Amino acid sequence: MTLHPLDRRDWALAALLALLTCGLLMSTSADVGIPRDESFYLYAGDRAADWWLGLFDPSTPSFTRKAVEAGFGYNHEHPVLMKSLFGLSHRILHDQLGWISSPLLSYRLPSMVMWGLTIALTYLIGRALQSRAAGVVGALALLCLPRAYFHAHFACFDVPVTFTWVLTAFCALRALRSRRWAVASGVALGLGFATKLNTFFLPFALFFVFAYDAWRYRRETGAWRAAGEARGPLTYMAWTAGSMLLLGAVVFFAHWPWLWWDTVARLREYIAFHARHVHYPVDYLGTLWYDPPFPMHFPFVMTLTTVPVATLLLGGIGLWVLVGRTVARHKGGVDALRSTGPVEVWFWVNLAVPILVIAAPHTPIFGGIKHWLPSMPFFAVAAGLGAERALHGLLGRTVAPAWTVLAGAVLLLPAGVATARYAPMGEAYYNELVGGPAGAAELRLPRNFWGYITQGGLDALNARAEPNALAFWHDATRGSFDAYKAEGALRKDIKYTGDWTAAHSDWGLYHDQRDKHWEELDLWRAYGTDWPVDGVFVDGVQLLGLYHRPSAPTMPASLTPPWPPGRATDGGAAEAVSAPPAAEQGQGEQRE
Amino acid sequence: MITRARGDGAASVIVSAAVNSRVYWLALPLLVALAFVMGHVQSARVATRDDWARATDAVRSQRTPTDALLWAPLSQGEGRLYFDGLNAQHAELPTADLARWDTLWVLGSHGRGAADLVWPHRIVETQTFGPLTVEKVRVEGERVVGDLLTDLERVRVSRAFAVGGEVRVCGFWSGRGWHCALRDSPERTRECLAAPTGQRLARRDKDPECGLDPLLHVSRDVRLIGDVPRRCLWVHPVANARVTLEWFDAPAGSALQLDYGFSDPMVADNYKRDRKVRAAHIRVTRTGRALLDFEVTPVKGWRSERVDLPPEAGPLTIEVSSDDPRDAHLCIDPTLRGPRQGEGSGP
Structure with a gap:
């Protein structure tokens, strides 16, 4: 496989796809509720942004321990690149310039931009590996993933880290034969470190690709290094490794002022937090999993059941095409690798590692598909390749790229419809292989996530609640409650009763999760009724139950x-x- | 057309044939279309709110006050918006114990319905509302003739206390059950329980339970046991604090059935071992003669013990104890069973 060079049209097309994605996400943001972790990051974002903006105010002593802890002490279990962007976007685009009227949208904009850039990168990778048409279909396949599209709204880290993963991988692909790209990949990796911890798996994955490249060279030529002035894979490997170690560490350390004091202790605390991360209970195929060892098939089954069928089929064909190319490349001589390096190995590693990390039985259970989202751009690229191959097989000849794009778009239309339908409740999406959300509920697959679905019950609550109503917010946080009010989505007079206050409330918003079912029973006990008065249901399955105490x-x-x-x-x-x-x-x- | 069949074996021939045949490639759009159609078929099997409203209106217009309602599958929860006042029960059809009722209404979709009931029954009427079937079912088999859940007001509850081994009558009725210890006078406690929600919330930090013990009481409750919400009596035995329920006017019956289970979160699935509860012990006597005497092992699920009774009526005493100080979220549902007399009979 040769890598096709990218020209100006490719960059323009990539930019167009990114803009389209951002526009779509901005148009659907108001329908998407605020999950627990996002509410924490909104608060942390403002603190971080205030610190950064203080750098431009000579009267603010920014570089004191006290100032840094005020800016970055809250939620210091995550690095601050994205939180800073969320906060800066809010402070500047909403508070100062007023360009974005919705405070929530202003916080979320950086994530949306990241997803737009991920779509653009997916196109560029598809284009480089195959063709412009394959790139476009791959980008559309990623855009039409209902769960990914849902997650792309949040001011959280999963979509941004997907972007930094793909960006670093893209740079590393070029770095297989370029020292300039080796430098870029170090910076990209640093941005990944500054985004979320799962980036730490990436250099090990990429090391394998570079090592394979060097080993193949050694096997074919009998030498590790190229003769004379020529550069062999080992040279590029050394440049990339050096760049990643040096620039990656510098970017990570420089971006996070909280690490500037008690560096070793705080780094240790940061790593320990994630290494000993609490296990979130997950209801999976009839068992409520609390503790390891967890079923290794979890991410595979969840991928098979939450990616639209057309995308699965196209991606499957694409993977089969890539298997063939990988075998051919492996059998070929070193000349086959000379210009580009082992592109297929690079592809397989980036596709597989994020899923395999979660599949390990003792990896803390995180529950959602978002934790192996970095795999999905690569699967989408495979879908693009698959579309081109399928059309060729169907027609018996190569057709104009526009026809491939059209055919791919038609095949992905149901996925697009599902993505639009499930934008406000993406975690409830299941494909037809398990009977949709209703079939998934019968199989006891998880459908809710950290209190995001509150949004769907707000209209009913606003319409029905008496003045100064006392509402039990269940799995949603006080931060999200305040954010809904700031957004104008929740009546100002409705009051928040606090955690575990079913008995001390008159309205309850129960977020349906199997591990929290007993809290729904708390509401039944307190209110004397088992029956909600309204709620959010998808294909008849409850996502949110709105309860009301029928009498004083x-x-x-x-x-x-x-x-x-x-x-x-x-x-x-x-x-x-x-x-x-x-x-x-x-x-x-x-x-x- | 086969192009790559050069002695690579049959598999290779088949794969090559498939790859090079347009007919096989046609499967891709067909499969995508099939999935699309499947999605619509799956959605069409889901009852709308209007279907549920019409179905429950039909039940409401025909039911008698003692009828019950079940629905299936339980995951189709949207119908619950319309179940108020219909005596709807949370139960899986195949395991549902129908002895409490004479007439049952079963609302089913997704191929579920009264035919899934294992309990003896007779379907007497079927209506459909969109994808929803409403089946009126005449329940057969044995009948509950004595129900401790409904008789709780007429049961004397006492609890042994660890200090001094004193046994106290639980003499305060909270509206749901009997409590053994009050902080304030009964009148003041009752006033506190009746206070508006806002007042209760304001003093929640200092006084969340109006001075009542949140655990040590015997009350009508609903607990998640074996993945299904169960109506039962919360007894919560802890070490050296035996709970005794004396059912003086227990009616005669041919059998005593005692259903029981620990709350799921205490024992469920692969919860950490050290958070699991220990076994509890249940002993049932009638006029001094032991009827049941068994250990409740802390495993997930709703279980049942049963014993045949002599025909005479007489007081029943249920003692529940544990030798472990950890929470024992035990819930029980004792009933006396007898032959079904005919339509409309029962306590």
């Missing part, structure tokens, strides 16, 4: 406990049990 609490009846027939209340009691004190007889005991 009433005085319990004053009952006297029964005594054995024919026995006096006091005398009989003295034999077997201590009766309550005379004044309280039949009324209970007073505790000291």
Whole structure:
């Protein structure tokens, strides 16, 4: 496989795809609720942004330990690149310039841009590996992944780290034969480190690609190094490794002022937090998993059931095409690798590693498909290759790229419809192989995620709740409650009762998750009814139940406990049990 | 056309034939179209809110106050918006115990319905509302003739206390069950329980339970046991605090059935071992004679013990104990069973 050079038209097309993606995401953002972690990052983002903006204010002492801890102490278990961008976008585009009227959208914009850039990179990779048409179809396949599109709205890290993963991989692909790209890949990796911890797996994955390249060279030529002035794979490997070690570390350290004090201790704390990450319970095929070892097939089954069927089929064909190319390349001589390096190995590694990391039985359970999202651009590239191959097989000849794009778009149309439909509730999407959301519920596959679905119940709550209503917010946070009010999506007078306050509320928004089902029963017990008055349902399956206490609490009846027939209340009691004190007889005991 | 069959074997020939045949490639768009159609068929099997509203209106217009309602599959929860006042029960059809009712309404979709009931029954009427079937079912087999869940007000509850081994009658009725210890006077506690929600919330940090013990009581409850919400009596035995329920006017019956289970979060699935509860012990006697005496092992699920009874009525005593100080979120559902007399009979 040769890598096709990218020209100006490719960059323009990539930019167009990125803009299209951002525009779509911005248009659907208001429908997508705020999950727990996003609400934390909104708060952290503002703190971080204030610190960065303070750099331009001479009266603000930014470089003191106190100032840095005020800016970055909250939520310091994650690096601050994205949080800073969320906060800066909010402070500048919303607060200062007023260009974005929705505060939530202003926080989310950087993530949306990252997803747009991921779509663009997917196109560029497809273009480089195969053709312009394959690149476009690959980009469309990624854009039409319902769950990924849903996650692309959030001011969180999973989509940005997907972007930095693909960016670093793209740079590394070029770095197989370019020292300039080797330098770029070090910076890209640093940005990945600055985004989320799962980037730490990437250099090991890429090291394997470079090592394979060098080993093949050694096997074919008998030497590790190229003769004379020529550069062999080992040279590029050394440049890339050096760049990643040096620039990666510099970018990571420089971007995060919180590490500038107590560096070793804080680094240790950061790594330990994730190494010993709490296991989020996940309901999977009838078992509520709390602790390892977890089923290794989880990410594979979830991918097969949450990627649209057309994308699976096209991606499957593309992978089969790539298997053939990989075998051919492996059998070929070193000349086959001379210009580009082992492109197919690079592809397989980037496709597989994010999934395999989650498949390991002792990896902390995180529950969602978002944790192997970095695999999906590569699968989408395979779908692009698959579309081109399929059309060739169907027509028996190569057709104009426009026809390939059209055919791919038609095949992906159902995926696009699903993506639009599930934009506000992407975690509930399941494909037809398991019978959609209803079939997935019967198989007990997870469909909810960290309290995002509140948004769907707000209209009903606003319409029905009495003035100053007391609402139990269940899995959604106080931060999200405040953000909905700031957004104008929730009535100002509705009050937040706090965590575990079913008994002290009149309205309850139950987020349906199997591990939290007992909290729905708390509402039934407290309100005296098992039946919600409204909610969010997809294909009849509950995502959110809106409960209302049907009547005010009433005085319990004053009952006297029964005594054995024919026995006096006091005398009989003295034999077997201590009766309550005379004044309280039949009324209970007073505790000291 | 086969182009790469050069002695690579049959598999290679087949693959090559497939790859080079346009007919095989036609499978791709056909499969995508099939998936699209499947998606629409799957959605069409889902009842709309209008279907549920019409179906429940039909049940409401025909039911008697003692009828019950089941729906299946349970995951089709949208119908729950319309179940208020219909005595709907959370139960899987194949394992549902129908002895409490004479007439049952089963609302089913996705191929589920009264035919999934294992309990003896007779379907007497079927209606359809979109993809929803409404089946009126005459329940057969044995009947509950004595129900501790409904009789709780007429049961004396006492609890042994660790200090001094004293046994106290749980004499305060909270509206749901009997409590053994109060902080304030009963009148004040009752007033606190009846306070508006806002007042209760304001003093939640200092006084979340109006001075009542949140665990040590015997009350009507609903607990998630074996993945299904169960209506049952919360007894919560802890070490050296035996709970005794004396059911003085328990009616005669041919059998005593005691269903029981620990709340799922305490024992479920692969929860950490050290958070699991220990076994509890249940002993049931009638006029001093032991009827049931068994260990409740802390495993997930809703289980049942049963014993045949002599025909005479007499007080029943249920003692629940544990030798472990950890939470024992045990819930029980004791009923007396007898032959079904005929339509409309029951307690």
